[in-house]
Amino acid sequence: MSPAATGASASPIRVMGSVPELWQAVAGAVAGLAAGPGAGGRRFAGLIATQRPEGVLLSAYLAGPGGILTCEAAVQPGDGWYPALTPLVGAASWYEREIHDLFGVVPAGHPRLEPLILPLGGEGGGEVRPRPGRPGPPPAGIWPDEHSLPRHVMGAGLFTIPHGPVRSGVLESVEYLVETPGEDIPHLNLRVFYKHRGVEKRFEGRPAADGVLLAERTEGVASVAHALAYCHALERIADVAVPWPAALVRVLHAELERLASHLDVAVRLADAAGLAVATARFGVHKERVMRLVGRMCGSRFGRGVVIPGGVSARPEVSGRDLLAEVGRLERAISGDARELMGTSSFLDRLRRTGQLRPERAREHGALGPVGKGSGFRDDARLARPYDAYPALGLGEPGPGPGPHEDGDAQARLRVRWDEVRQSFHLIRQAAGELAEAGAGLLRVDCPAADGRALGWAEAPQGEVLYDVRVAGGRVTRCAIRSASFHNLALFHEVFAGDILTDFPFIEASFGLSMAGVAR
Amino acid sequence: MSPWVLRGLREGVVTTRWPSRPDAYAESWQGPAAILDPRPDVAPDLAALCPTGAIGSTADGSVRLDQGQCIQCGRCVAERPDVFGWSRGPGNAALSRDGLVVPQLPETEPGLAAARAALRARTAMLRRSVHLRHVDAGSDGSEEQEILALLNPVYDVHRLGIFVTASPRHADMLLVTGAGAHGMAEPLRRTYEGMPSPKVVIAVGTDACGGGLLAGSYATSSGVGAVIPVDVWLPGSPPPPFSILHALLLALGRLADGSDR
Numbered sequence: 001m002s003p004a005a006t007g008a009s010a011s012p013i014r015v016m017g018s019v020p021e022l023w024q025a026v027a028g029a030v031a032g033l034a035a036g037p038g039a040g041g042r043r044f045a046g047l048i049a050t051q052r053p054e055g056v057l058l059s060a061y062l063a064g065p066g067g068i069l070t071c072e073a074a075v076q077p078g079d080g081w082y083p084a085l086t087p088l089v090g091a092a093s094w095y096e097r098e099i100h101d102l103f104g105v106v107p108a109g110h111p112r113l114e115p116l117i118l119p120l121g122g123e124g125g126g127e128v129r130p131r132p133g134r135p136g137p138p139p140a141g142i143w144p145d146e147h148s149l150p151r152h153v154m155g156a157g158l159f160t161i162p163h164g165p166v167r168s169g170v171l172e173s174v175e176y177l178v179e180t181p182g183e184d185i186p187h188l189n190l191r192v193f194y195k196h197r198g199v200e201k202r203f204e205g206r207p208a209a210d211g212v213l214l215a216e217r218t219e220g221v222a223s224v225a226h227a228l229a230y231c232h233a234l235e236r237i238a239d240v241a242v243p244w245p246a247a248l249v250r251v252l253h254a255e256l257e258r259l260a261s262h263l264d265v266a267v268r269l270a271d272a273a274g275l276a277v278a279t280a281r282f283g284v285h286k287e288r289v290m291r292l293v294g295r296m297c298g299s300r301f302g303r304g305v306v307i308p309g310g311v312s313a314r315p316e317v318s319g320r321d322l323l324a325e326v327g328r329l330e331r332a333i334s335g336d337a338r339e340l341m342g343t344s345s346f347l348d349r350l351r352r353t354g355q356l357r358p359e360r361a362r363e364h365g366a367l368g369p370v371g372k373g374s375g376f377r378d379d380a381r382l383a384r385p386y387d388a389y390p391a392l393g394l395g396e397p398g399p400g401p402g403p404h405e406d407g408d409a410q411a412r413l414r415v416r417w418d419e420v421r422q423s424f425h426l427i428r429q430a431a432g433e434l435a436e437a438g439a440g441l442l443r444v445d446c447p448a449a450d451g452r453a454l455g456w457a458e459a460p461q462g463e464v465l466y467d468v469r470v471a472g473g474r475v476t477r478c479a480i481r482s483a484s485f486h487n488l489a490l491f492h493e494v495f496a497g498d499i500l501t502d503f504p505f506i507e508a509s510f511g512l513s514m515a516g517v518a519r
Numbered sequence: 520m521s522p523w524v525l526r527g528l529r530e531g532v533v534t535t536r537w538p539s540r541p542d543a544y545a546e547s548w549q550g551p552a553a554i555l556d557p558r559p560d561v562a563p564d565l566a567a568l569c570p571t572g573a574i575g576s577t578a579d580g581s582v583r584l585d586q587g588q589c590i591q592c593g594r595c596v597a598e599r600p601d602v603f604g605w606s607r608g609p610g611n612a613a614l615s616r617d618g619l620v621v622p623q624l625p626e627t628e629p630g631l632a633a634a635r636a637a638l639r640a641r642t643a644m645l646r647r648s649v650h651l652r653h654v655d656a657g658s659d660g661s662e663e664q665e666i667l668a669l670l671n672p673v674y675d676v677h678r679l680g681i682f683v684t685a686s687p688r689h690a691d692m693l694l695v696t697g698a699g700a701h702g703m704a705e706p707l708r709r710t711y712e713g714m715p716s717p718k719v720v721i722a723v724g725t726d727a728c729g730g731g732l733l734a735g736s737y738a739t740s741s742g743v744g745a746v747i748p749v750d751v752w753l754p755g756s757p758p759p760p761f762s763i764l765h766a767l768l769l770a771l772g773r774l775a776d777g778s779d780r
Contacts, residue, residue, distance in 0.1 A: 130738075140737065142701070142737045143701045165702075166706050169653075169683070170663050170667045172655045172663055173702075193702050195655060195703060197700050198733070198736040198737045198738035198739065199736075206570075210570045213590065217659045217731065217733075220660040220661025264664065267671075277523040278523060283670070283671030284533055284673060286668075294759075298549045298591075298605075299591065300665075300759055301661050303591070335526075336526065513660040514660065516660070518700075
């Protein structure tokens with residue numbers, strides 16, 4: 001088998017003369033995507049800003065087959081504003097709100113420029129803004145100012161039910177403001193700033209190799225995927241390819257993480273439907289997956305495995321034991337999943353619940369199971385493969401019931417079961433290849449060279465994207481675009497015709513983590 | 520009969536009997552780093568090994584490790600296996616923040632006994648009906664999963680009379696996760712104040728104990744101890760369900776003596 005080719009996918013950078021020129025390029029690429037396959041379109045994958053001495057630099061990411069293109073342009077120095085992208089590309093809305101929060105630059109013409117992850121009072125916020133990318137420490141303490149959030153106007157008979165930030169259950173902090181006349185949910189507002197931790201700024205000044213520790217703790221339920229995306233960026237800067245056995249170990253952990261996450265969604269959905277036995281069964285399966293991961297590496301979340309240049313160690317479980325345990329898990333999980341998808345009282349709650357229209361999914365570039373459930377498939381493992389994925393069979397793992405593109409909670413769950421089957425298929429292949437590869441090299445030297453590159457990985461929630469700059473062996477800017485951030489922006493759109501009791505199903509079927517959103 | 524009933528019976532009892540019976544998985548757990556040899560012959564800048572600054576030394580030059588800052592990255596263990604190793608078992612929690620610093624100083628012993636007695640007096644009336652409320656104060660999302668795991672059939676904390684409640688008004692104990700994000704300071708304070716006395720607060724995870732890698736961030740308080748008073752400190756990145764269960768029982772005084780610190 002050939003060694004893995006991490007550098008196979010490209011991430012070129014194109015610098016534009018002005019912001020309007022940049023938006024033209026982005027809008028053109030996104031319009032091409034809407035025109036359908038073959039039109040040469042690209043998916044809008046995010047927009048971030050970086051503080052530089054001369055002003056703010058805007059970077060837009062356009063994902064296509066084989067790589068992700070970065071297009072960037074500088075905001076006119078001293079302007080403090082730029083023409084907004086959101087009127088042209090709606091998916092940019094949350095990104096521009098975040099940039100406004102962190103840098104204080106105003107996207108002029110943005111239809112709804114409310115604070116998102118760091119509400120601050122006062123116009124522009126002055127020097128208080130954290131401004132990622134600016135050398136030196138940020139202000140010692142920045143406190144969000146809730147009074148800067150708008151109060152929404154309500155009509156007669158309408159009232160607002162605030163869910164959160166302290167939720168009813170063991171959940172991450174977020175506030176859903178449900179505006180309802182009683183039972184329907186005509187409108188939903190999200191407040192995600194509560195758990196903003198300033199993660200991106202904490203990368204800055206850290207030795208490049210230490211950054212992976214923080215990446216693993218950016219979105220805990222996707223620790224492996226975040227570590228992979230970060231390390232892919234460093235490996236692309238240093239232009240090194242990880243050894244074949246390391247690439248296989250990475251796939252093993254990434255797919256086990258996917259299993260645990262998808263089982264967690266099944267637990268939440270079954271729990272919401274009041275199916276006690278199903279909740280218990282999937283809970284036990286998930287516990288077994290996490291114990292297997294713990295036995296393999298010492299961490300139940302696969303932390304400490306992925307390091308720049310390879311992996312830290314081989315799994316502490318023999319190939320035969322691993323395959324035996326995975327076989328047991330697969331039999332148990334597939335049987336229960338089949339039963340679940342045949343339980344009509346459960347499916348009644350999922351069918352036509354939380355519908356995301358296919359054209360909206362495509363337009364927004366919805367990621368992971370949320371996109372796939374609405375017929376928009378852009379799986380980084382397939383489209384922009386990395387590590388051992390190019391050499392492993394990622395295709396149809398066996399006879400399946402075909403695509404699920406109804407866009408509802410049921411379709412998203414069916415997509416997850418397909419991915420679970422695919423993960424088992426990949427784990428078996430990777431474990432077999434790893435046994436064959438023998439005691440090969442597990443890491444190569446990955447010098448912290450100066451430079452900048454993108455890295456990506458397909459997390460259980462969808463593609464994770466890291467844009468890393470290194471100078472003098474230390475990180476100078478690390479922009480993180482989690483799938484949770486990108487997909488959550490669609491969350492408030494899917495409640496048409498749904499009622500309050502559908503809420504837990506819709507939330508669970510999105511399967512997002514607020515830690516990755518607020519960062 | 521519903522097919523789910525038969526499925527539920529398929530595997531028999533999967534529930535652990537810990538703590539009344541030993542559990543191999545609980546005992547084998549690889550907890551925060553620990554010190555094997557506090558006075559190594561060669562000790563050039565051991566503090567530099569730790570990305571969160573958990574390693575320090577006392578005035579007399581012996582090595583100390585603050586498990587409340589340990590994110591279990593394993594660098595110290597890999598670099599100096601003669602000095603550092605892993606702690607084993609679920610007993611990772613302490614009744615004071617200083618109690619997380621290893622090796623323990625002998626003079627903390629009387630203070631520890633007093634803290635244990637005071638906590639026991641407060642929790643005595645809770646007996647076998649304990650209701651938990653959780654607040655996420657800026658976690659990475661993994662601690663929530665481990666707390667929730669306590670409800671799955673493997674741990675099944677209901678067997679111990681421990682339940683999760685939605686309302687702070689019904690809660691006896693508060694599990695707080697995360698590094699103390701500024702946005703959650705006020706909601707956390709309000710939840711704490713909304714709980715009836717006696718109440719017990721457990722800081723779950725290294726981030727909650729000392730901020731971990733997010734200590735010193737502009738958006739966090741470097742741990743939840745700066746926001747509300749904490750009774751039990753549980754490090755871990757994240758702590759596994761058995762460690763969380765150990766911390767709960769420690770707060771309730773339901774562990775055999777000598778298994779706390």
